[in-house]
Amino acid sequence: MSEVYAARRALLRERFATAGAEAAVVSRPANVRYLCGAAPTAGALLLFGAAAGAQDALVCPGDPAGEQHRERADDALRRVLLPATEDGTDPVLAAARLAASAGAGVLAVEEHHLSVARHRTLAAVPGLRLADLGCAVEQQRLVKDEEELSCLRIAAEIADQALGELLESILVGRTERHLALELERRLIDHGADGPAFPTVVGTGVNAGRPGHTPTDRRVEEGDFLSICLGAGYRGYRCEVGRTFVIGTTPADWQIELYDLVFEAQRAGREALAPGAAYRDVDAAARHVLDSAGYGEGVGARTGHGVGLEIDEDPRLSPSAMGKLDACVPVTVEPGVHLPGRGGVRIDDTLVVRPEADGGPELLTITTKELLAL
Amino acid sequence: MSEVYAARRALLRERFATAGAEAAVVSRPANVRYLCGAAPTAGALLLFGAAAGAQDALVCPGDPAGEQHRERADDALRRVLLPATEDGTDPVLAAARLAASAGAGVLAVEEHHLSVARHRTLAAVPGLRLADLGCAVEQQRLVKDEEELSCLRIAAEIADQALGELLESILVGRTERHLALELERRLIDHGADGPAFPTVVGTGVNAGRPGHTPTDRRVEEGDFLSICLGAGYRGYRCEVGRTFVIGTTPADWQIELYDLVFEAQRAGREALAPGAAYRDVDAAARHVLDSAGYGEGVGARTGHGVGLEIDEDPRLSPSAMGKLDACVPVTVEPGVHLPGRGGVRIDDTLVVRPEADGGPELLTITTKELLAL
Numbered sequence: 001m002s003e004v005y006a007a008r009r010a011l012l013r014e015r016f017a018t019a020g021a022e023a024a025v026v027s028r029p030a031n032v033r034y035l036c037g038a039a040p041t042a043g044a045l046l047l048f049g050a051a052a053g054a055q056d057a058l059v060c061p062g063d064p065a066g067e068q069h070r071e072r073a074d075d076a077l078r079r080v081l082l083p084a085t086e087d088g089t090d091p092v093l094a095a096a097r098l099a100a101s102a103g104a105g106v107l108a109v110e111e112h113h114l115s116v117a118r119h120r121t122l123a124a125v126p127g128l129r130l131a132d133l134g135c136a137v138e139q140q141r142l143v144k145d146e147e148e149l150s151c152l153r154i155a156a157e158i159a160d161q162a163l164g165e166l167l168e169s170i171l172v173g174r175t176e177r178h179l180a181l182e183l184e185r186r187l188i189d190h191g192a193d194g195p196a197f198p199t200v201v202g203t204g205v206n207a208g209r210p211g212h213t214p215t216d217r218r219v220e221e222g223d224f225l226s227i228c229l230g231a232g233y234r235g236y237r238c239e240v241g242r243t244f245v246i247g248t249t250p251a252d253w254q255i256e257l258y259d260l261v262f263e264a265q266r267a268g269r270e271a272l273a274p275g276a277a278y279r280d281v282d283a284a285a286r287h288v289l290d291s292a293g294y295g296e297g298v299g300a301r302t303g304h305g306v307g308l309e310i311d312e313d314p315r316l317s318p319s320a321m322g323k324l325d326a327c328v329p330v331t332v333e334p335g336v337h338l339p340g341r342g343g344v345r346i347d348d349t350l351v352v353r354p355e356a357d358g359g360p361e362l363l364t365i366t367t368k369e370l371l372a373l
Numbered sequence: 374m375s376e377v378y379a380a381r382r383a384l385l386r387e388r389f390a391t392a393g394a395e396a397a398v399v400s401r402p403a404n405v406r407y408l409c410g411a412a413p414t415a416g417a418l419l420l421f422g423a424a425a426g427a428q429d430a431l432v433c434p435g436d437p438a439g440e441q442h443r444e445r446a447d448d449a450l451r452r453v454l455l456p457a458t459e460d461g462t463d464p465v466l467a468a469a470r471l472a473a474s475a476g477a478g479v480l481a482v483e484e485h486h487l488s489v490a491r492h493r494t495l496a497a498v499p500g501l502r503l504a505d506l507g508c509a510v511e512q513q514r515l516v517k518d519e520e521e522l523s524c525l526r527i528a529a530e531i532a533d534q535a536l537g538e539l540l541e542s543i544l545v546g547r548t549e550r551h552l553a554l555e556l557e558r559r560l561i562d563h564g565a566d567g568p569a570f571p572t573v574v575g576t577g578v579n580a581g582r583p584g585h586t587p588t589d590r591r592v593e594e595g596d597f598l599s600i601c602l603g604a605g606y607r608g609y610r611c612e613v614g615r616t617f618v619i620g621t622t623p624a625d626w627q628i629e630l631y632d633l634v635f636e637a638q639r640a641g642r643e644a645l646a647p648g649a650a651y652r653d654v655d656a657a658a659r660h661v662l663d664s665a666g667y668g669e670g671v672g673a674r675t676g677h678g679v680g681l682e683i684d685e686d687p688r689l690s691p692s693a694m695g696k697l698d699a700c701v702p703v704t705v706e707p708g709v710h711l712p713g714r715g716g717v718r719i720d721d722t723l724v725v726r727p728e729a730d731g732g733p734e735l736l737t738i739t740t741k742e743l744l745a746l
Binding site: 041061088111112113114115116117118119120132177178181184185188194198211300315317319320 | 414434461484485486487488489490491492493505550551554557558561567571584673688690692693
């Protein structure tokens with residue numbers, strides 16, 4: 001993997017050098033991890049332009065907690081552990097001082113991540129002028145390589161397994177919180193680093209609420225039960241969401257609502273293609289729900305990118321700008337929630353692929369039939 | 374509770390008014406929660422000075438996910454849900470625009486929380502001048518009221534219970550990851566919102582590493598086993614850490630190391646008093662380990678504040694400035710880790726109380742005898 005990280009850093013180096021910076025400090029944790037394989041809490045990655053001839057460094061806070069992570073980081077990096085006596089020193093500030101002492105005059109920083117207060121202390125380092133690195137690393141992260149996609153595939157497999165096992169157990173009478181916990185335990189059992197995000201379990205009136213925090217409500221006969229979970233595997237996070245009916249026969253309104261959301265989700269999936277505008281994918285799914293009169297409750301987005309973060313670029317929303325590329329993994333997750341009644345949400349993680357390669361690759365393969373459990 | 378939040382907001386209103394601001398936007402999630410009882414993801418709380426005569430507002434992103442949280446927020450607030458069409462609009466920016474449209478000329482913001490990029494978009498709002506709110510809310514949060522302390526007491530009781538139950542089960546042969554998961558499940562069983570932080574379980578060579586991420590290493594006879602966990606209860610987070618020996622008879626080096634860390638932790642606890650300097654509490658614990666030649670591995674801090682965040686002010690470290698007050702809850706958690714051998718960590722949450730009230734109140738009451746399990 002070491003060469004992969006080195007290649008990513010080389011690409012970034014070109015970018016900030018072109019923009020006139022002699023060095024850059026990366027501070028956003030997922031970006032640090034992308035560039036060196038480790039993300040120590042509050043750590044900062046210092047990269048020098050080719051001209052500087054100085055060694056890149058990973059600067060960590062002065063606490064033994066940094067150790068475990070430091071061990072995993074790329075060997076090509078110098079490791080700087082701040083001494084305990086410098087407790088409270090921002091590793092980004094320490095990195096900036098290192099840059100200045102190595103003669104770098106212009107330092108690019110992540111202005112979308114650094115707070116105004118931290119930025120101000122950096123600006124006071126003598127001999128240093130600050131520039132904006134912008135979202136250069138986030139842009140690099142958009143299109144995934146095969147290594148990344150295979151981590152996402154495994155993460156999706158784990159989530160599918162955990163969900164599949166839960167469905168074989170008795171659900172009536174159990175609380176949303178306990179079901180969520182059991183799912184998270186099963187994720188770990190199957191080899192996940194952990195849940196990719198807090199597991200969502202909503203039953204009855206809570207079903208279909210996006211981001212619902214599980215409560216003590218128990219699953220009852222006749223309920224809609226919606227579940228959204230994800231696994232993290234080697235840092236990569238996927239997402240799968242399904243809605244079920246509890247009992248033998250779904251009510252008519254449940255079948256109708258389910259079919260509608262299924263239709264919307266299929267339209268979204270089918271719109272995924274290299275070159276498709278983000279907003280057109282959103283529109284494909286949204287239009288189905290809009291036409292049926294459920295436009296209000298759809299939410300701001302019908303999908304988003306996944307990777308080292310569970311919610312990263314692109315956004316699939318009416319106001320999003322940009323077009324999909326091949327090898328970009330995204331979720332497609334329209335839903336409808338009827339206040340006081342419940343709702344439906346169907347969520348898959350897919351990788352954008354050209355038609356010639358068979359179209360979008362579905363990572364989360366749990367059935368989307370309406371199961372009565 | 375509504376009056377409590379109103380009183381907290383009134384106090385903050387005085388502070389920013391004194392500093393010349395006509396309104397303030399609070400964006401740090403724990404601060405938003407402290408002031409209104411809810412912390413919607415990426416939500417922003419807009420407060421007007423008394424002179425402005427406009428109603429305070431909680432601004433949430435345009436996604437139904439905000440709903441659940443909005444419902445829990447204080448009734449005295451106006452709720453502003455950004456429409457789905459404004460996906461991507463920063464709620465802080467929306468709050469700033471509201472402030473400007475209500476005629477507030479000077480708006481205080483949390484410069485230690487807002488990124489440079491977000492701050493820049495705010496600065497471009499016509500008619501608005503930005504000021505720094507600084508850590509005004511964090512300072513208010515330092516000393517806890519009885520309601521807050523009782524939440525912490527319950528959180529501590531839950532963590533003690535979860536830990537106590539685990540110790541009654543068979544540990545040999547189980548992995549760090551599974552023990553951590555079981556503890557987290559037990560926390561929920563006993564009524565926690567969830568774990569206060571990722572549970573730390575370290576066995577053998579991993580024992581005593583602060584912030585250790587549980588691995589697949591299995592517990593073996595003769596191991597040190599160190600566990601650090603915490604419960605969240607109504608948002609308040611506590612911490613308890615203990616180290617055990619697996620098998621019937623601890624080795625001499627294990628007894629010696631344990632006694633030493635116990636001594637250090639006791640010295641730290643006994644140094645807690647209103648008026649005691651943060652650094653003196655740290656020094657009391659650190660000195661014991663230093664004198665025995667273990668100074669290097671102690672880490673930057675021997676304790677820290679807890680509350681709505683698991684790691685908040687004050688820091689108990691050699692370079693910390695300030696003095697303890699009554700009703701400030703802190704951890705005391707010195708430890709020693711010997712690379713390749715393992716180590717010991719003992720961690721309690723206590724509330725600072727004057728001598729006349731019986732001295733520091735111990736919230737985490739699990740025994741600190743060296744148990745052989």
